[in-house]
Amino acid sequence: MAEAKDKKKRNEFLYFAFRNNKLKVGISIVLFFLVLAAVGALFTKHDPEAFVGPLSDPPSSEFWFGTTVFGQDVFAQFVAGVRATFIVGALGGGLATLIGMLVGFVAGYRGGMVDESLNVLTNIVLVIPTFALLLIISAYFEVRGLILESVFIGLTSWPWAARAIRSQTLSLRSREFVDLARMSGMKPLRIIFTEIAPNMMSYLVMAFILQFGGAILIAATLDFIGLGPTTGFSLGIMMQYAVLWGALPLGTWWWFVPPGAAIAAIVGALYFMNVGLDELFNPKLRET
Amino acid sequence: MRRYFGRKLLIYLVTFFLAVTIDWLIPRLTPGDPIQNMLARAALNANAAETMYTYYTHAFRLDLPIWQQYLNFWNALFHGDLGISTYLFPTPVADVIKDAVPYDIFLLLPAILLSWWAGNKFGAFAARTKRLDNTALPIAYLLTATPYMWLGILLAWLFGIILGWFPIAGAYSYTMGTELSWTFVGSVLHHWFLPFASLFIIFFGGWAIGMRNMIIYELEADYSHYLEALGAPRKLIRKYAFRNAILPQITGLALQLGVIVAGALVTEVVFSYPGIGYLILAAIQNQDYFLVQGCFLFIIMGVLLANFLIDIAYVIVDPRTRKGMVGE
Numbered sequence: 096m097a098e099a100k101d102k103k104k105r106n107e108f109l110y111f112a113f114r115n116n117k118l119k120v121g122i123s124i125v126l127f128f129l130v131l132a133a134v135g136a137l138f139t140k141h142d143p144e145a146f147v148g149p150l151s152d153p154p155s156s157e158f159w160f161g162t163t164v165f166g167q168d169v170f171a172q173f174v175a176g177v178r179a180t181f182i183v184g185a186l187g188g189g190l191a192t193l194i195g196m197l198v199g200f201v202a203g204y205r206g207g208m209v210d211e212s213l214n215v216l217t218n219i220v221l222v223i224p225t226f227a228l229l230l231i232i233s234a235y236f237e238v239r240g241l242i243l244e245s246v247f248i249g250l251t252s253w254p255w256a257a258r259a260i261r262s263q264t265l266s267l268r269s270r271e272f273v274d275l276a277r278m279s280g281m282k283p284l285r286i287i288f289t290e291i292a293p294n295m296m297s298y299l300v301m302a303f304i305l306q307f308g309g310a311i312l313i314a315a316t317l318d319f320i321g322l323g324p325t326t327g328f329s330l331g332i333m334m335q336y337a338v339l340w341g342a343l344p345l346g347t348w349w350w351f352v353p354p355g356a357a358i359a360a361i362v363g364a365l366y367f368m369n370v371g372l373d374e375l376f377n378p379k380l381r382e383t
Numbered sequence: 384m385r386r387y388f389g390r391k392l393l394i395y396l397v398t399f400f401l402a403v404t405i406d407w408l409i410p411r412l413t414p415g416d417p418i419q420n421m422l423a424r425a426a427l428n429a430n431a432a433e434t435m436y437t438y439y440t441h442a443f444r445l446d447l448p449i450w451q452q453y454l455n456f457w458n459a460l461f462h463g464d465l466g467i468s469t470y471l472f473p474t475p476v477a478d479v480i481k482d483a484v485p486y487d488i489f490l491l492l493p494a495i496l497l498s499w500w501a502g503n504k505f506g507a508f509a510a511r512t513k514r515l516d517n518t519a520l521p522i523a524y525l526l527t528a529t530p531y532m533w534l535g536i537l538l539a540w541l542f543g544i545i546l547g548w549f550p551i552a553g554a555y556s557y558t559m560g561t562e563l564s565w566t567f568v569g570s571v572l573h574h575w576f577l578p579f580a581s582l583f584i585i586f587f588g589g590w591a592i593g594m595r596n597m598i599i600y601e602l603e604a605d606y607s608h609y610l611e612a613l614g615a616p617r618k619l620i621r622k623y624a625f626r627n628a629i630l631p632q633i634t635g636l637a638l639q640l641g642v643i644v645a646g647a648l649v650t651e652v653v654f655s656y657p658g659i660g661y662l663i664l665a666a667i668q669n670q671d672y673f674l675v676q677g678c679f680l681f682i683i684m685g686v687l688l689a690n691f692l693i694d695i696a697y698v699i700v701d702p703r704t705r706k707g708m709v710g711e
Contacts, residue, residue, distance in 0.1 A: 355533025
């Protein structure tokens with residue numbers, strides 16, 4: 096009986112999920128780029144860094160996105176860049192969400208002095224221009240990898256998630272079912288993970304999506320200024336090289352248009368997904 | 384109100400203290416010796432390198448005990464001494480920054496204020512207006528997802544290269560010196576327009592979305608339904624909703640400052656606009672650590688100051704903070 100009811104509820108959820116155009120469009124675009132990142136390397140005939148073709152060649156059947164001023168295959172760089180983008184988003188956004196959850200749950204559940212001091216910490220990281228912080232940290236590392244960049248981004252961008260999760264936890268903490276769990280002698284950590292977290296799952300998912308998109312944008316900005324990974328390719332690095340080596344005056348638009356367009360499409364699709372999810376979880380916002 | 388400001392000030396002071404400490408600590412923690420790196424670039428013979436090394440170590444006081452170095456750092460900071468730029472040797476970092484700052488203010492202040500005003504107006508107008516909401520909202524989301532430098536590059540390419548309407552590098556024509564004449568002012572505005580526009584467009588999208596969402600939230604609130612039930616005109620209800628929705632937007636402005644600064648930095652890089660962003664790029668490419676550190680401190684101070692000004696604005700706009708009814 097309970098199972099049937101559960102199934103019906105899930106069906107209803109899926110029903111609204113499939114009716115929601117924003118969610119559908121958002122997920123399709125993200126999936127498209129994800130597949131491209133995963134299998135795109137099979138279609139690229141050249142190494143992204145190798146000098147393989149004619150210089151500044153427009154898109155052709157041999158070089159789908161043309162070549163750079165040095166004769167590198169732009170499509171090969173693009174695929175590598177999209178992959179790097181997803182890695183930074185997942186790692187950086189994931190770490191930020193994780194720290195945000197930790198701080199938010201503990202602050203919201205414990206309250207009192209713990210909450211006060213965590214709040215001060217959150218506000219400090221929130222008020223500090225994190226990009227400037229990333230800049231000075233990265234500038235001093237001579238060898239930087241994609242993972243290191245993601246970790247730095249995660250460590251500096253969690254306060255948003257922490258604040259949202261804290262206020263949610265605060266309101267859930269005083270509910271009756273949490274009181275009941277507490278009275279039955281459950282450990283605080285278990286209460287948080289079995290009673291509180293499942294009730295704000297939608298919140299956590301949305302926080303992760305936003306952090307995912309945010310991490311991608313921060314990474315692109317860092318890469319563009321020359322503080323990205325010192326090896327490998329990313330969409331930000333492509334744009335940096337394009338501007339540095341005169342793609343603008345040369346008019347080789349195929350060099351700088353695809354990387355930015357991909358970032359805008361991926362992050363835009365993520366934001367769009369978020370709006371769709373918001374409507375899904377919050378019937379008040381649904382369009383009639 | 385005293386509690387409100389006391390709390391805020393405490394956070395700002397602690398933040399500033401931490402930022403300065405990080406600024407001092409990072410070069411000492413990370414691998415590599417800045418002076419060694421600097422000299423390696425100069426490629427001197429071994430003898431000269433030795434002399435130069437001791438000279439610089441002494442000049443930058445790296446031979447003192449660590450706690451003394453820290454105190455000296457603070458002391459120098461309070462005297463406005465941020466060290467000497469190695470890239471523009473021997474200009475002090477503070478002077479280099481001082482020359483760049485007017486361009487940042489000239490670029491950022493109009494872009495932030497105008498986009499905030501226009502974005503809020505537009506967002507409030509678009510909310511619950513079916514057709515606009517369906518067309519404008521996706522565009523606004525796409526705008527906030529657009530990397531700053533990419534929009535800058537596209538604008539530079541379209542209006543600078545293809546159409547040739549605007550110059551794409553510098554703050555004024557290279558053939559001119561700084562002078563006070565109409566042609567010079569014209570040239571400055573001509574060079575200013577594209578970087579300004581690219582920042583304005585992206586900021587605008589963000590504010591419009593924020594306002595639209597807040598208005599929808601406010602229109603669902605009890606007071607809106609009550610006014611509706613009383614038969615109040617739609618325009619009046621929206622006016623009240625707007626007033627309530629503007630408060631989170633002010634807080635949002637404070638929270639977005641970090642992102643805004645990052646956007647301004649890369650936009651300046653795209654357009655070779657001689658502000659702090661362009662300076663940072665040059666400093667990084669020339670491994671001028673003192674200049675990077677100085678720019679970092681300057682950005683921190685600027686953002687903290689802006690935060691404080693926004694706090695004051697918030698108190699002026701929201702009567703509840705004045706009466707001590709809201710803690711935060």
